[in-house]
Amino acid sequence: MRIEWLLALRFLKEGRAQTFFMLGGVTMGVGVIVFLTALITGLQRSIIDKTLGTQAHVVMRMPDDEARRIIKPDSVRTVSANIERRAQRLSSILQWQQVMRELEKRTEVTAVSPLVAGPSFAIRGNATKSVALMGIDQEKYTRIVPMASFMKEGEFRISANDAAVGTDLARELGVTLGDKIRLQTADGRSETITVAGIFDVGIRDLNRRWVFITLRSAQNLLDLVGGVSSIDVTVRELFKAEVIGQQLARQTGLTAESWMKTNAQLMVGLKSQSASSYMIQFFVIISVAFGITSVLVVSVIQKSREVGILRAMGCSRRRIRNIFLLQGGLVGLVGSLLGSGLGTLLVTFFASTAKNPDGTPIFPVVLEPGMFLIAAGVATVTGILAAAAPAVRAAKLDPVVAIRNV
Amino acid sequence: MSDMNNILQLSDVRKVYGNDGITTEVLHGIDLTLQRGEFTALIGPSGSGKSTLLNIIGLLEQPTSGVIRVQGQETGTLADEELTRLRGRSIGFVFQFHHLIPAFTALENVMMPLMLEAGRPTPQQRERATALLTRVGLADRLDFKPAKLSGGQQQRVAIARALAADPPLILADEPTGNLDTAAADEIFKLLYEVNQESGTTFLIITHDPRLAHRCRRVVELVDGRIVG
Numbered sequence: 315m316r317i318e319w320l321l322a323l324r325f326l327k328e329g330r331a332q333t334f335f336m337l338g339g340v341t342m343g344v345g346v347i348v349f350l351t352a353l354i355t356g357l358q359r360s361i362i363d364k365t366l367g368t369q370a371h372v373v374m375r376m377p378d379d380e381a382r383r384i385i386k387p388d389s390v391r392t393v394s395a396n397i398e399r400r401a402q403r404l405s406s407i408l409q410w411q412q413v414m415r416e417l418e419k420r421t422e423v424t425a426v427s428p429l430v431a432g433p434s435f436a437i438r439g440n441a442t443k444s445v446a447l448m449g450i451d452q453e454k455y456t457r458i459v460p461m462a463s464f465m466k467e468g469e470f471r472i473s474a475n476d477a478a479v480g481t482d483l484a485r486e487l488g489v490t491l492g493d494k495i496r497l498q499t500a501d502g503r504s505e506t507i508t509v510a511g512i513f514d515v516g517i518r519d520l521n522r523r524w525v526f527i528t529l530r531s532a533q534n535l536l537d538l539v540g541g542v543s544s545i546d547v548t549v550r551e552l553f554k555a556e557v558i559g560q561q562l563a564r565q566t567g568l569t570a571e572s573w574m575k576t577n578a579q580l581m582v583g584l585k586s587q588s589a590s591s592y593m594i595q596f597f598v599i600i601s602v603a604f605g606i607t608s609v610l611v612v613s614v615i616q617k618s619r620e621v622g623i624l625r626a627m628g629c630s631r632r633r634i635r636n637i638f639l640l641q642g643g644l645v646g647l648v649g650s651l652l653g654s655g656l657g658t659l660l661v662t663f664f665a666s667t668a669k670n671p672d673g674t675p676i677f678p679v680v681l682e683p684g685m686f687l688i689a690a691g692v693a694t695v696t697g698i699l700a701a702a703a704p705a706v707r708a709a710k711l712d713p714v715v716a717i718r719n720v
Numbered sequence: 721m722s723d724m725n726n727i728l729q730l731s732d733v734r735k736v737y738g739n740d741g742i743t744t745e746v747l748h749g750i751d752l753t754l755q756r757g758e759f760t761a762l763i764g765p766s767g768s769g770k771s772t773l774l775n776i777i778g779l780l781e782q783p784t785s786g787v788i789r790v791q792g793q794e795t796g797t798l799a800d801e802e803l804t805r806l807r808g809r810s811i812g813f814v815f816q817f818h819h820l821i822p823a824f825t826a827l828e829n830v831m832m833p834l835m836l837e838a839g840r841p842t843p844q845q846r847e848r849a850t851a852l853l854t855r856v857g858l859a860d861r862l863d864f865k866p867a868k869l870s871g872g873q874q875q876r877v878a879i880a881r882a883l884a885a886d887p888p889l890i891l892a893d894e895p896t897g898n899l900d901t902a903a904a905d906e907i908f909k910l911l912y913e914v915n916q917e918s919g920t921t922f923l924i925i926t927h928d929p930r931l932a933h934r935c936r937r938v939v940e941l942v943d944g945r946i947v948g
Contacts, residue, residue, distance in 0.1 A: 315841070316839055316840050317835045317838075317839055317841070320841065324823040324824060325823060328823035620821050620822075620823075623815075623819045624821075624832075624836070625780075626778065626807065626813050627807075627808060627832055628805060628807050628808015628837060629808075630805075631800065631801075631804075632801075633836075713780050714775050714780045714781050717780075717815065
């Protein structure tokens with residue numbers, strides 16, 4: 315063991331009460347940071363999971379139809395025109411299969427799924443309900459939205475006859491598994507499907523409106539033969555969805571709408587929550603640093619005689635400085651380990667006491683190894699920085715004065 | 721100038737304290753040479769500048785003017801780091817209040833100058849420290865912390881520590897100052913024996929004329945001047 319380490323450890327061991335208070339401060343501080351981070355990460359992730367459980371990260375669509383000018387203004391002619399907006403008909407993405415292949419090639423994209431979505435009526439007996447047809451490729455779509463996990467009855471099996479509806483629609487139409495529903499669109503096309511599965515995605519509106527059928531059935535019903543209305547995309551990094559979406563839009567000439575834009579309010583909420591959490595963490599770190607500094611300043615004064623003796627025996631100023639920096643760093647590191655343990659205990663206890671009626675925790679907590687590493691790193695660096703002023707002071711001690719002050 | 725037998729050579733060393741126009745000259749041109757193996761007492765009344773002189777010789781303080789040579793090496797031009805290294809290698813200190821480091825055992829205290837020189841503890845250092853503590857009669861106190869030792873024992877540890885790096889010069893500032901007569905006698909005897917055995921040069925500040933007269937050479941400092 316190097317002599318600096320030996321001296322730093324021994325000084326810490328000797329100044330038991332001081333070391334205890336410094337360690338206590340760091341432990342509390344890191345504990346609070348771990349607790350807060352785990353809780354806020356958990357909460358945010360659960361909110362995002364709930365929001366994105368039924369959404370693609372990016373949805374690619376054809377740009378809106380726009381009215382084209384026939385007479386254009388030029389230098390000799392002024393055109394006064396009232397341009398009416400065009401009604402947006404359901405249009406297919408051009409060469410969507412090729413677009414899909416291009417999207418699938420990108421490394422940041424994890425899943426791509428075609429969708430034919432449009433309005434229809436679901437009719438059974440006297441009941442008619444307005445629904446949203448969701449024509450999908452089952453295998454591809456379930457990679458975007460894990461429908462199998464939402465099933466209440468039956469299974470998510472979409473084929474020529476089999477379809478899936480939400481719990482609310484099933485209740486309103488009075489259907490159960492195996493019952494038939496007629497789907498009819500505004501222009502009179504219709505098809506009959508059999509209910510093979512009933513799902514609950516946790517959002518009543520969707521449970522009431524979504525009807526999953528095959529891509530081909532939806533294409534027939536919505537008069538979009540061979541086409542798709544949108545392409546759903548999931549990306550590897552959730553929070554890069556907007557940036558990647560814009561890149562995809564430029565690449566394909568389609569419009570891209572990311573979940574971040576669709577849920578702009580949520581994003582603002584998440585960001586301000588993170589900001590306030592960072593703020594608290596920052597002030598916790600500052601107060602821990604002040605704690606370490608003030609204890610070490612006292613320790614330097616108490617140890618000035620030892621410092622003087624060491625200097626007389628040939629210990630360089632740099633070495634004296636390092637001894638005190640090491641003490642700060644060691645307190646930071648050990649305190650962060652204890653604090654990580656404390657934070658984990660607290661957050662686990664908190665999560666285990668606050669539970670929903672179904673036994674799931676109200677506050678889902680996320681403890682990631684990365685967070686502990688960052689906490690350890692930040693605490694160690696904080697410890698060293700906090701020790702800087704006392705360490706420099708110790709290094710500057712005049713050995714003659716230090717030795718004389720018995 | 722630098723006779724190899726001259727462990728220490730001071731030429732016209734002056735020390736002036738103070739600023740803002742009010743200055744006090746503590747040392748007025750000291751010339752002093754200590755040769756290898758000398759056993760010298762430095763005596764003088766309080767305020768005569770003994771401690772200042774010892775600090776300057778110990779390279780803990782810089783003189784205002786004058787030249788100091790330690791084993792022929794002129795110290796005035798050395799940077800702080802080099803002075804520190806030279807001090808660690810060439811000079812051993814025995815202080816009045818023994819100044820051991822309380823967090824370390826007697827053995828570790830004796831090893832300290834060696835550890836500082838090598839950067840880490842080694843088994844050889846342990847062996848040497850054990851031998852030195854055995855020499856000063858503390859073979860059974862190796863693992864005692866200073867607080868568990870008597871004043872005399874602590875001073876013995878301090879002497880062993882001063883000897884650890886085998887420096888050619890040992891400076892002792894009132895080494896028996898806070899010991900009772902019997903313990904003081906023993907410590908003085910120990911210093912003398914070490915001097916005889918190893919040929920280490922000793923410069924001992926003392927108030928005790930009885931002890932001073934047992935030294936082979938006595939340097940008397942009065943009002944910052946060597947008078948005898």
